[in-house]
Amino acid sequence: MSLYDDLEAILLDADAIQAEVRRLGERISKDFADRHPHLIGVLKGSSVFLSDLIRTLTVPVTVDYIWISPYETPTPSGVVRIRKDLDDPIEGRDVIVVEGIIDTGLTLSYLLRNFRTRNPASLKVCAFVNKRAQRIIDLSVDYVGREIPDKFVVGYGLDYRQRYRNLPVLGVLKPSALD
Numbered sequence: 001m002s003l004y005d006d007l008e009a010i011l012l013d014a015d016a017i018q019a020e021v022r023r024l025g026e027r028i029s030k031d032f033a034d035r036h037p038h039l040i041g042v043l044k045g046s047s048v049f050l051s052d053l054i055r056t057l058t059v060p061v062t063v064d065y066i067w068i069s070p071y072e073t074p075t076p077s078g079v080v081r082i083r084k085d086l087d088d089p090i091e092g093r094d095v096i097v098v099e100g101i102i103d104t105g106l107t108l109s110y111l112l113r114n115f116r117t118r119n120p121a122s123l124k125v126c127a128f129v130n131k132r133a134q135r136i137i138d139l140s141v142d143y144v145g146r147e148i149p150d151k152f153v154v155g156y157g158l159d160y161r162q163r164y165r166n167l168p169v170l171g172v173l174k175p176s177a178l179d
């Protein structure tokens with residue numbers, strides 16, 4: 001029994017992932033030359049991506065994390081609970097919010113509104129993958145690894161019921177594994 005047995009398809013293998021991460025890292029390092037960006041990882045899905053991304057950056061960075069969960073409602077509402085707030089203020093900082101995946105956009109749009117009130121010098125978004133088909137809220141995402149189809153994906157930090165985060169690939173979960 002392997003974690004891979006539950007995958008219907010592999011969208012990105014480990015080499016393809018590392019190539020995407022390097023490409024993003026080069027763009028960010030270039031855009032932030034002479035600056036010290038402050039990366040904010042959105043837990044838990046961004047953790048693997050963020051760990052790889054920061055090691056491709058050639059500019060000095062600082063890192064913080066935020067953890068939020070949606071309130072349980074029948075439909076996605078964009079109302080969230082902060083389970084772990086930022087450790088440090090972001091006033092005057094060049095902030096890059098790092099997300100594993102953007103789906104409806106509700107999570108990120110909440111975070112961007114929240115972070116803007118804390119007066120960063122600049123606020124950018126970097127997402128490993130983007131599922132545009134489900135987007136409810138129009139968002140501008142500054143750095144995107146890959147656009148992916150409207151499928152439930154796992155691996156490289158992304159979970160289904162807290163599982164599969166440790167898969168080194170990004171895969172589509174079989175419908176039979178979605179119980």
Ligand code: IMP
Nearest residue numbers: 045102103104105106107152153158159
């Ligand atoms: P949102 O819909 O853009 O607010 O995304 C909310 C969160 O749902 C993301 O941060 C992920 O944690 C999770 N999510 C959305 N789509 C997927 C998926 O395909 N696989 C795993 N997690 C997902």
Ligand code: MG
Nearest residue numbers: 045159160161
């Ligand atoms: Mg999740």
